[in-house]
Amino acid sequence: MNSTRHVPFMMGRNGFGSSSGFVFGQDMQNMFQRNMFEGHHNPLDMIQNTPEHELAKIRDDDVDSKSESENLEGVSGDDQDPNQRPSKKKRYHRHTQHQIQEMEAFFKECPHPDDKQRKELSRELGLEPLQVKFWFQNKRTQMKTQQERHENSQLRAENEKLRAENMRYKELLTTASCPTCGGPAVVDDITYDEHNLRMENVRLKEEIDRITGIAAKYTGKTFVPYPLASPPMAPRNLDLSMGNFTMQPGIGGDSLCGSGDLLRSVTGPTEADKPLIIELAVAAMEELIRMAQLGEPLWERGLEDGLEALNDDEYIRSFPRGIGPRPFGYRSEASRESGIVIMNHLSLVEILMDVGQWTTMFSSIVSRAMTLDVLSTGVAGNYNGALQVMTAEYQVPTPLVPTRESLFLRYCKQHSEGTWAVVDVSLDHLRPGSIMRCRRRPSGCLIQELPNGYSKVIWVENVEVMEDKPIHSLYKDLVLSSIAFGAKRWVATLDRQCERLASVLxxxxxxxxxxxxxxxxxxxxxxxxxxxxxxxxxxxxxxxxxxxxxxxxxxxxxxxxxxxxxxxxxxxxxxxxxxxxxxxxxxxxxxxxxxxxxxxxxxxxxxxxxxxxxxxxxxxxxxxxxxxxxxxxxxxxxxxxxxxxxxxxxxxxxxxxxxxxxxxxxxxxxxxxxxxxxxxxxxxxxxxxxxxxxxxxxxxxxxxxxxxxxxxxxxxxxxxxxxxxxxxxxxxxxxxxxxxxxxxxxxxxxxxx
Structure with missing residues (x-):
């Protein structure tokens, strides 16, 4: 008989593999042969036909009885004389309780002892170094198995939760009604383009009614009020206790800034809205990543200012199934900027997904923000898959430039190893009875991990703005060039604030x-x-x-x-x-x-x-x-x-x-x-x-x-x-x-x- 080389074989989840950790030697083979002669089934069949919970119990019992209390005594196959006939039966050494306790204590301090530590430990406990080595190998494998079981249990629970939520959304879709006509909503039978066209038709009808009302006012007929905009608030005069002092209403008294607080009147999404929000988030994320990575002809760099601006014609060709056509009366502002900031990519993701930290970080741009609903907090303890519905008000530090309010979803996803993306996209179509003068197409940033705690950020701002009055002459060039609200300002502010946080730490x-x-x-x-x-x-x-x-x-x-x-x-x-x-x-x-x-x-x-x-x-x-x-x-x-x-x-x-x-x-x-x-x-x-x-x-x-x-x-x-x-x-x-x-x-x- 040729000499055989005995190596440790580790039992896995299904009976074989490298997960559980005890020696599979000649005795186990003899046991299999003995079971077969005694009329038992083939051992592979036995494993396949054994219920999973019984297998788990068998594995745990084997690990406890053999990996912690028994170990092979003698030299390994590598140290044997190749001409010497191996013994037919190996002797096992059962560790004493003292030996196990000492190795357990050492394992807590050092799970991977080196040769010197193993020799010293074997000398103290009266064991061979190889026995100590095998014990630590088996112990590490046992701990890994337990950890994997725990993680699998968590993943199964998360999977069941997502499955139940998916079923709930499907049930809601079957009973959903159209918010416009009141009839049944058949979401699966129409495309996003068709859905957006329907919403656009509703908006155009209301626009026609408004224009008709204005025309009726000047022809002497009954005036039909504009159904979309809330009535303008009368200018609030300062309460003066002396003198006859009159003031002319300024920018605060017109429809842009004095028409009421839109952010306070916005409510969260309904259950019927959530399936559409989830699907919109996925589509917006895909568009943002492509827009962050594509170059010319989609993005064109200005010769004088060096800013990247969006080519509208190429954008329509590249993204024909976007969030819908640009509404009538809106002007496009789209820009892209990249930079390297001194912040870990995961810390940056956390700031963007926390409304309080985000508002503080960009306090010169974001005057107010609020999270209306959290549809998902992400999985595996991070923000991968996190989805929120938010409102925000964007500002320029002057009373001459009106702020821009927006209702949008924010979706975070890990794109690849070390690369994350956070996208915003407007949800104005969920509130057809109100006007948001700032409509966000997929906008946000792509964050790439760099060495030494730095991150590369590619920022995309793609917004559509409706302005009821001409831009103030002081700020006209600044606003129209996308500096006032554009990507360059976001990245410059982020870079400065990251340096500020670094100084705090x-x-x-x-x-x-x-x-x-x-x-x-x-x-x-x-x-x-x-x-x-x-x-x-x-x-x-x-x-x-x-x-x-x-x-x-x-x-x-x-x-x-x-x-x-x-x-x-x-x-x-x-x-x-x-x-x-x-x-x-x-x-x-x-x-x-x-x-x-x-x-x-x-x-x-x-x-x-x-x-x-x-x-x-x-x-x-x-x-x-x-x-x-x-x-x-x-x-x-x-x-x-x-x-x-x-x-x-x-x-x-x-x-x-x-x-x-x-x-x-x-x-x-x-x-x-x-x-x-x-x-x-x-x-x-x-x-x-x-x-x-x-x-x-x-x-x-x-x-x-x-x-x-x-x-x-x-x-x-x-x-x-x-x-x-x-x-x-x-x-x-x-x-x-x-x-x-x-x-x-x-x-x-x-x-x-």
Missing amino acids: ASNMPAGDAGVLTSPEGRKSMLKLAERMVMSFCAGVSASTAHVWTSLAGSGGEDVRVMTKKSVDDPGRPSGIVLSAATSFWLPVPTKKLFDFLRDETTRTQWDILSNGGIVQEMAHIANGRDPGNTVALLRVNSANSSQSNMLILQESSIDTTASFVIYAPVDISAMNMVLSGGDADYVALLPSGFAILPDGPTLNRGGSILTVGFQILVDSAPTAKLSLGSVATVNNLISCTVERIKNSIVGAKHEL
């Missing part, structure tokens, strides 16, 4: 000159306070539907827009009546020069009226990115005015290729000391003021900037107080004087050069 950041930033906790708390200050400023100067601005005439010819807010039981704001004032104007100065002038504490006295000519000194600062202008600073005003001796100024300055900000707020010294020691920054009251600087067009070589100046001032600490004429005049004069000082300082200096 940095452990070796130097403290300020005065040494006040003594701990990472204090630095983190100070950055959190500055973050809330920036969010409050951006939301306070935008033309949100939640605001009603009133226009005043400024001394320099600019329109100053003011509004009032009542602050009650808000620990982050002073209690009482707060007056917000903002204005935007053009300056013939490059954005970088204007930014450096406003953030420099040495030139602050040239424009800051509230500093009363005092010297402004920087006490400490935190770097927020590669650009030296991205900082959070703590300033002190050395003024002769004793009332300001207990006040500090918290200031954050930030700049990227699409926008820059200088935002500040006075803070009490005792409150700031609490923050610097790591205390809760949410209870520090802030009223931020500052500046938002945007380029005057898509290219930076035009040499001009659009500056928005905003102030928030507490005019009365009693929430029930009435606003006086004097308070309005004071704020109007304050902002007008600040604008005049900036013009004289920076524009006058330019002319002198």
